[in-house]
Amino acid sequence: MEIHESAENYLETILVIGKRKPQVRSIDIANELSFSKPSVSVAMKNLRVNGYINVDREGFITLTESGRTIAEKIYERHELLSAWLIHLGVNPQTAAEDACRMEHVISTESFQAIKRHTEMHKK
Missing domain, CATH: 1.10.60.10 (Iron dependent repressor, metal binding and dimerisation domain)
Incomplete structure (x- = not known):
């Protein structure tokens, strides 16, 4: 599956934030990239549906194995x-x-x- 530049940027941003903070949320990504919260929410849904991230009930985002490979x-x-x-x-x-x-x-x-x-x- 081909992954687009914007998805790569989101995955890399999740990795980078995760190096600084114990937990990553959509708002952290929005702040880091200076994007709107709704834009980030749509992107997170697409990344989750495609198997690159997991989002728990509290809204914490983690990279899946394939997401981490791309991000790294x-x-x-x-x-x-x-x-x-x-x-x-x-x-x-x-x-x-x-x-x-x-x-x-x-x-x-x-x-x-x-x-x-x-x-x-x-x-």
Whole structure:
């Protein structure tokens, strides 16, 4: 099943918030992304129906195994691409914004090549 960029962004946001807070709610996601609560509610329903998240009776959101896999992949890409661009001299804010766009469209092959290159130059 193909997952869209917006869904990847939501999953990544859930992962990131979950690293800071013990529980994630729709309002946390809305605040993080500066989206309206109704927009986030619709997105959460779609993610739940497609098996990427679970929502308990109290409204707490958790990633399913497949949701976590996607979120971690996107987060890794974002972190590595941001750091790489900053290392190349790009302003940190611009690097983060560009990485956010790049993380969704870069091929696995290209990302792995950048990853190998950056790891090789760390040594």
